Amino acid sequence: MTQSASEPVAFKKDTVLVIFGASGDLAKKETFPALFGLYSEGALDPSTKIICYARSNITVQKIREMCLPYCRKSTTGNDEAKMKEFFKMVSYVQGAYDTDDGYIRLRDEIESFEAERGVTEPHRVFYLAVPPSIFLTVAGQVKKNVYAENGITRVIVEKPFGDDLESSREMQKGFKPLFRPEEIFKIDHFLGKDDVRRLLTVRFANPFLNQSWNKDNIESVQVWFKEPFGAEGRGGFFDSTGIIRDVMQNHLLQILTLATMEEPVANNADAIRDAKVDLLKCMEPLGPENIVALGQYGRSVDGTKPSYLDDDTVLNKKSKCLTFTELTFAIHNDRWEGVPIVMRAGKGLDEDRVEIRIKYKKNTSGMFKGCTPNEFVIHFHPKPTIYMTFNTKAPGFDDKLHQINLDMTYAQEYKKDWVPEAYECLIKDAFLGNSANYVRDDELDVSWALFTPLLKYVEGPNAPEPEIYPYGSTGPKGILE
Ligand code: NDP
Numbered sequence: 001m002t003q004s005a006s007e008p009v010a011f012k013k014d015t016v017l018v019i020f021g022a023s024g025d026l027a028k029k030e031t032f033p034a035l036f037g038l039y040s041e042g043a044l045d046p047s048t049k050i051i052c053y054a055r056s057n058i059t060v061q062k063i064r065e066m067c068l069p070y071c072r073k074s075t076t077g078n079d080e081a082k083m084k085e086f087f088k089m090v091s092y093v094q095g096a097y098d099t100d101d102g103y104i105r106l107r108d109e110i111e112s113f114e115a116e117r118g119v120t121e122p123h124r125v126f127y128l129a130v131p132p133s134i135f136l137t138v139a140g141q142v143k144k145n146v147y148a149e150n151g152i153t154r155v156i157v158e159k160p161f162g163d164d165l166e167s168s169r170e171m172q173k174g175f176k177p178l179f180r181p182e183e184i185f186k187i188d189h190f191l192g193k194d195d196v197r198r199l200l201t202v203r204f205a206n207p208f209l210n211q212s213w214n215k216d217n218i219e220s221v222q223v224w225f226k227e228p229f230g231a232e233g234r235g236g237f238f239d240s241t242g243i244i245r246d247v248m249q250n251h252l253l254q255i256l257t258l259a260t261m262e263e264p265v266a267n268n269a270d271a272i273r274d275a276k277v278d279l280l281k282c283m284e285p286l287g288p289e290n291i292v293a294l295g296q297y298g299r300s301v302d303g304t305k306p307s308y309l310d311d312d313t314v315l316n317k318k319s320k321c322l323t324f325t326e327l328t329f330a331i332h333n334d335r336w337e338g339v340p341i342v343m344r345a346g347k348g349l350d351e352d353r354v355e356i357r358i359k360y361k362k363n364t365s366g367m368f369k370g371c372t373p374n375e376f377v378i379h380f381h382p383k384p385t386i387y388m389t390f391n392t393k394a395p396g397f398d399d400k401l402h403q404i405n406l407d408m409t410y411a412q413e414y415k416k417d418w419v420p421e422a423y424e425c426l427i428k429d430a431f432l433g434n435s436a437n438y439v440r441d442d443e444l445d446v447s448w449a450l451f452t453p454l455l456k457y458v459e460g461p462n463a464p465e466p467e468i469y470p471y472g473s474t475g476p477k478g479i480l481e
Contacts, residue, residue, distance in 0.1 A: 014114070017125045024054070033423070034421060055095065097141070125154045126155045157187065165452040190254050191422075219339070254439075260331055292326040293325070297324070324349075348471040355379045356377070388406045
């Protein structure tokens with residue numbers, strides 16, 4: 001049996017899914033709730049076998065209790081009975097990540113399931129929900145002990161994929177001898193969000209819209225990530241990551257790429273990712289000249305919220321870690337030359353919002369000269385909304401202009417339908433073999449090549465001082481709106 005990214009094989013029955021790190025935070029908050037969501041909506045075949053793997057001495061019952069608060073209600077009800085049925089598909093193998101014995105027990109578990117079902121060409125998915133420091137250890141053991149030699153293996157890997165160009169390449173080098181590119185599924189969970197996936201449909205299935213997205217009509221493209229909370233309790237992780245690595249090099253760049261790339265030559269994973277890489281190659285590596293603002297949150301004005309450095313989990317009390325960054329840069333191609341691309345992200349701000357805004361130019365002539373320009377907006381979070389602002393006449397006897405929203409939000413149109421969550425989409429995609437919404441290595445390479453010089457500058461010996469802004473504010477002074 002063969003597969004490629006362009007002609008994938010869908011896993012339908014008797015698939016084995018192994019979750020490494022099943023005792024962890026991601027598994028409880030995202031992986032299991034997504035699997036249960038798929039199952040309860042009929043999108044995960046009941047013949048699937050789910051095997052948890054971790055070092056902890058826990059049980060399936062414990063995993064069930066851990067993930068329960070994070071599972072959402074199904075659209076069809078009867079969730080308790082469904083949960084019971086779902087967990088009958090789940091078993092647990094306890095073992096270390098770096099020695100053979102646990103993997104040998106895992107192989108026995110997998111093979112006895114496949115023998116019982118009469119499977120001759122196994123379908124196996126291995127989900128690495130473990131810290132990046134052991135990605136390659138687990139990957140090596142999967143290849144050695146549980147790889148489906150006469151079937152198909154897929155390996156799902158969580159971010160981060162390195163922390164700069166060099167470490168990302170190092171990780172790629174480690175995976176290369178183990179798995180073929182079409183066997184690896186690297187997650188950026190923003191690519192699982194339905195409204196991110198909708199971007200290509202909205203652009204390219206409505207040619208008039210796509211044709212107007214260019215330097216002649218567009219004033220700027222703006223991507224915003226705002227979080228109303230700080231690094232609370234996660235300072236250890238955040239201090240070595242910073243806002244640029246946490247959301248800009250990956251999630252925001254992905255959104256931006258889908259909004260600005262050319263139309264793929266075909267609707268398949270390779271063509272879509274080729275178009276993304278082509279677009280990324282039209283940007284120049286980022287450096288000091290692209291910085292508009294760098295910030296770190298201080299105490300809230302009323303003193304109730306601590307500053308970043310006050311956080312007990314931030315150990316370096318002189319840290320210059322950025323909790324806010326605003327960048328502006330260019331895309332050097334025929335479509336976008338000269339259009340400012342603005343990317344901003346911050347924690348400890350005044351609101352919770354992730355959005356992209358395509359701002360049209362002002363009308364410079366004619367009877368409605370200077371009227372409010374159009375905008376195409378997608379809010380990805382917290383409430384997915386997608387609309388275009390549109391000028392019309394207000395009701396009445398005069399010609400007073402009024403701006404309304406042409407709203408394409410799902411909730412307007414599909415009130416009762418099930419809209420899959422990001423992880424539900426991504427896990428389903430891995431079963432279908434659709435890697436269009438997973439990150440390919442050459443995409444990673446170009447994105448790290450763009451951001452690594454900037455990271456070197458803001459983290460280097462001459463790193464600039466971040467501006468301190470109050471927790472709960474709009475961020476550093478004078479940021480562009
Ligand atoms: P955890 O720290 O919860 O680790 C997952 C499991 O791995 C633990 O339960 C533990 O299982 C094992 N483990 C932890 N540390 C080590 C270690 N040093 N050596 C060996 N095993 C270890 O991680 P998360 O679940 O939060 O994240 C898993 C992956 O997902 C990471 O790559 C992370 O970056 C990524 N991710 C996580 C998100 C989240 O919301 N949590 C969001 C996006 C990405 P045991 O001891 O039982 O074997």
